Amino acid sequence: MRIPVSWLIQQLELTEEHRDLTAEQIADAFVRVGMEVEEISTLGPVTGPLVVGRVAEIEELTEFKKPIRFVTVELGDPEDVDSDDPDALPASTQVICGATNFVEGDLVVVALPGAVLPGDFKITARETYGRVSKGMICSARELNLGDDHAGIMVLPTGETAPGDDAIDLLGLTDKVIELALTPDRGYCFSVRGLARELACAFDLRMIDPAAIEVPEADSESVPVTIEDSDGCARFVVRRVTGVDPTAPTPWWIHRRLMLAGIRSISLAVDITNYVMLEMGQPMHAFDTTKLKGGLSIRRAKAGEKLVTLDDVTRTLDPDDIVVCDQTGPISLAGVMGGASTEVSAESTDILLEAAIWDPASIARAVRRHKLPSEASKRFERVVDPALPPAALERAARLLREHGEGSIQPGRTDVGNPTAPAALTMAMDLPDRVAGIRYDRGVTVSRLQQIGCLVDFGTGEDGKPSVTVHPPTWRADLTQPADLVEEVLRLQGYDTIPSVLPPAPAGQGLSPKQRRQRAVSRSLAEAGYVEVLPFPFVAKTVWDQLGLAEDDIRRRTLSVSNPLEADRAELASTLLPGMLDVLSRNVSRGAKDVAIFHIGQVVLPRTERVPMPEVGVEGRPSDEDLLQLNGTLPVQPAHVAVVLAGHRQRAGWWGKGEQASWADAVEAAKTVARAAGVELTVHKADLAPWHPGRCAQLRVGGFPVGHAGELHPKVTEAMGLPARTCAMEIDLDALPLTERRPVPRVSPYPPVLLDVALVVDDEVPAEELSDALRAGGGELLEDLSLFDVYTGEQVGEGKRSLAYSLRFRAADRTLKVDEATAARDAAVATAAERFGAALRA
Template sequence: MRIPLSWLKAYVDVPETATSEEISAALVGLGFEVEEMRSLDEVTGPLVVGRVVEIEELKDFKKPIRYCQVDVGDGEDDDDVQTRGIICGATNFAEGDLIVAALPGAVLPGGFAISARKTYGRTSNGMICSASELGLGDDHSGILVLPSGEASPGDDAAPLLGLEDTVIDLEITTDRGYAMSVRGLARELAIAFETTLVDPAAINVPGAEGEAHGVHIEDQRGCSRFVARRVTGLDPTSPTPWFMRRRLMLAGIRSISLAVDVTNYVMLETGQPMHAFDTSSVKGNLTVRRAQPGEKLTTLDDVERALDPDDIVIADDTGPVSLAGVMGDASTEVREDSTDILLEAAVWDPASIGRAVRRHKLPSEASKRFERSVDPALAPAAAELAAKLLREHGEARIQPGRTDVGRPELPGPVMMEIDLPDRVAGVNYPRGVTARRLSQIGCSVEVTSTEAGRAAVIATPPTWRPDLTRQADLVEEVLRLEGYHTIPSVLPAAPAGRGLTPSQRRRRAVARTLADVGYVEVNPMNFVSPATWDAFGLAADDVRRQTVKVLNPLEADRNELATTLLPGLLEALARNVSRGIRDVSLFNVAQVVLPRAQQVPVPEVSIDQRPTDAEIATLKAALPAQPVHVATVLTGNRQRPGWWGKGEPATWADAIQAARDVAATAGVELTVQAGSLMPWHPGRCAELRVGGFPVGHAGELHPKVVEALGLPKRTCAMELDLDLLPIQQHRPAPIVSPYPPVLLDVALVLDASVPVAEVTDALNAGGGDLLEDLQLFDVYTGEQLGEGKRSLAYSLRFRAPDKTLTVEEATTAKEAAVAVVADRFGATLR
């Protein structure tokens, strides 16, 4: 939220010596995040008020170009008017309007220097400025037109524009909606500087003489209060006063008309969003209700929106006329000729407004405040303030009636031991700090004692602080106002004998191993869309489709917690490829979420004491299973090409090797056999087993999955359940033999359908203890072998731990290994 400091200083007596940096530091100390402090005095050189005397339309160009004669006060007297010719492309001004002109020698924000230059066949002797070019706001759709009577041609524009001011941009957290207003921030500054505050909402609200308009609230949960005030006889041509336009502009809100500007101004000043209806367009009484199936509404941005039954609407006899708390309907908006205005100030359910904003993708300044909660006692004062501003600046007449329906829930009292903030912070604060700080934020404080005789306070929070509902909230306020810097930071000593658990050490070791072999770790979001499972080609009854739904997702179309790591990894891979990176190898070690077959209801646990062991056990039983998985994805070249030779493309074998590396790091033996599971290719998928139990899969992805996800061809992936691997607490040290090896080769001819992994296992089983290692180095098929046959050539390494092995002994071991393969698969020597 952006606010000029001059607006804040209008209501809080900030010391004159306080700089903008000190004010920013004070707000940071109070727990606010200051995004930016921007001074407006970036303009140097001649910046003056000018009057447009004559406009010549240049029509020989593709876009509108105007050559304007501007009186900038160069003449010696009023009768001696001298003008400057200035080229301008904007069309939102007319002859006689007052504008801001930057003359040659001026430098605008961003280092943009102004000089006389020839363009479009004319000499432009200056520049007519927009609010954006002056650094006053974001509006660059047209130049800044000043109200008549505010200044004269030739006057210095800097004081009129208030270029000595500073704009502060704050990030307001969701629990501090009161701070999204001048009223709330001024109160915080008054606390920080220990000075007085003038509450802009502290105005005299006269008693209502009847109703302003008939209003009925059907949904009391969605709307707890609805206030309406009516003004008539408004002069629709009345301009918005300059002070109001300037403040709105610096806050990032575009000036539209007096009636709309007043509602925005009151919202920024008090924190109460408002809406103005054209009364003549409202048919009958108003009803606050949920939308009915099939209803539609055309919002002020001229977009027709299909309403959801969860949407709260304001309706008249014709149907919805406002999407409550978000945006009004175009049929009842205040028009250029509107003279009869119905002002609405209401209190809406924050959760309902938040869902409507995300559902319709329609954030607004009003919804930002309603999502954070507004002061339920503020609506009558806000409506009265808006009515008075329309009467003062638009000659409107305030009608005697005021509608005020609904019963808002007000914050209840909270009892807290008076020294609880001291005990939480570990600081002995001076006597009276707790009561004083709670009083400063608006609490009604009563000092009492507990049943045990300890001193306590009963604090009734103000209406603008609905977030103060328990002792912890009050403690936080005391500590915040005393300053977090006063709380000592002491690092507790780590108890002896504690450290990472075996599973944590294994997880870190696996991550290091994958990084060492060339994979890059990423941590994608664990939220997926139901459409993901369709793209993965999963069957309707696939258990991976059974997910845990998120009630309040970050993105409406990603409302499920993933049961596999592959969706996030493949999305990251596709994003890298789309940005020109062709060789990608990624991995992730994270939890997946698997719902239980029978869901245990989550128990309600009190927060005033530690839960019992039984309650903790019930809470854990209610949680879904969250095993740790490790997954890799890769595409492109696994070995890049260069002067050393051609590159090697990544294949299914690399994905399987990643699984072997993980298993070796975990200290377990991995068995690989042919498998079939989507989203892997049915002929290039390996099932990974440990001790005969499946723990994952690896291989090349199915072509249809690759096409559906927009991935490169031959993309490969591996995923296994790390929690299913047994943890090896004691690993024997490897025995290194000092004796030389004997290297022998063997080529076996057998059916092509026999998996290589099973042949390798048979050789290992037959080779005995002397077989130290074996590697497959050639696969051959040909006519001389016969149809359906292939030759597998292995390099065998034999070594004895206690002596030099003879060739005869190694040959005997080799023949034993070949015999096992022949017995199991009918293999013959080639």
């Protein structure tokens, strides 16, 4: 929120000590009470002659492609010009201008030659468009008064005259403070709320703009019926007739709106916006003559339409709150009025409306119709339910004063908003929370400063307590902890000592943590890069992965308030996020990618367990913790790997090696070795992997994951490189082993033998390796597959698998005969299990 410093200071009863408050001191005070100051903007600076001028004559230069005007501006009475004074203002000047939003007779701001505008922009007389321009007519943005650059700034008539100093008139020595307000501080979206915070910070009295005398309502302005009390807690209207529609907005209102970032429209609309900024109560003005019968407040009906003030026909939702007359909806409550009852340039009979709407309903309507506004911003954050009568009275009096309107007797006030509930708190609770002892009376005085009524009493323990009645504008004070926060905040968080608790001796990492770090380190050493994918997925991703309709991975949990509306599901597998990271890297030019991630997936329970209510007065019991954990979904830790492009890059050493399903399987083995478990590989068929290039990973006969090459349809649907490979293992499904391996170095030489076995194509190489290990016994130290051959020499439906076997004895030098016997035993076992035969 943007607000000029001069307006804030005007709402404080300044003492001699605070008579010369600066913008920087005010900003520091806001920070002390817990508010964030984004920027302090200095208006101007402007030096040199900047004066008010009256447009006397406009010559349209039609020979150019864009609108160009040669404007004569009067700067004063020619008889008052002192020709002997070189610094005297000329009686008039002529300037070139491209804006078209002013007419003859308008008052404008003119920068004469010699003036320097913000940005060190120097004004000089210069020839342009075939004319000599002796100055410049200024817009608000050129004077650093706001962002409006749509046209020239036109001043209201009657409050100034040509030749007046525009620097003083515009208040260019003022400063503007911009604050980033949190949603719980809805009352601070007004000068009233901000001034109250400053009064607390400086221990000053505040001038409350809402503290005005509101006459009793002896009759109704317009009949009003609230059909939906949940959506509308209060609805108040006041009628003003005889308003001069041509009356200009007073300059002081126009200037404050402009500095706050709100564009001036008309007197009636400007006054409602001004009161909104001043008090925090959004308002709406209806043209009374366009209303048909009384008003009613209800939810919209399915299919109803409303043309809003921006001339857009909107289809209403049954959740929308609308204001209706006999013809139907005339306003989208709290968001935008309807065009049918708009206050126009001919409107003289104005019906002012101030209401209290349901914050959640307004927030949903804003997002649904994409119509954010200053009014909805305040309604979403809760508006003081006691404000509407005072705000209407203030707006009606301004219309009477500046628009010559006549306030009609009576006021319609329907609804019954609930007052904040009283809270009881131990007197010393703020002291105990802060860890310091505040001076006597601090708690009560601080609570009274924010508008609370405080009654003294005695608690159940016999100690002093206070019963606090929060003010109507502080709907956020709902528990004693909120009152404690207010006392600590206003006393200053910097006064609370920082004492670090003693750190107990740690017990080191848990076995699961040690295993996860070992897995992460092993994959990084193998050349994989760790990534942190987005943890939420869209429902459409399961179709892209080719999962069956009954696939258990489609069962997910939805997030109530997702960061991205189209990604509201918690992932049941790491693959969608990993493939998204791969796609992003490939789109940025990375051709060879090898990434991994260790993270939790979310698996919903088959039955929904209600969440137990646990208080905050102490630590939950073991039974409460057990019930709480029982309501949570299962969240096992998984590890996933994705590869694309070359696993071994090409270079001077030779051709590169394309990543394949075998690399994904090897990554799984790397994980297993780091976790200290024995992994076996079995043929499988599971989406999103390729049916013929998918392996199931097992530990102790139990499946823990899959690895292989992704199906071509999946890579095409997700825009991934061809032959992309992936692996995912349930890390929590692996048994924990206390494993501290010590390398064994044998002093005896090995015996190296090779063997080539011919088997059916259907025999997995991993299972054949297991058979050789079983037959080779203890002497077989290691084996590795180094060649696979298919062709005429081995026959159709057959393939040759060549292994390198390493035999070694731990206590002696192994003889060749012993190694040969062990090799023959290994081959015999392979022949027994799979019909393997030695290749000739």
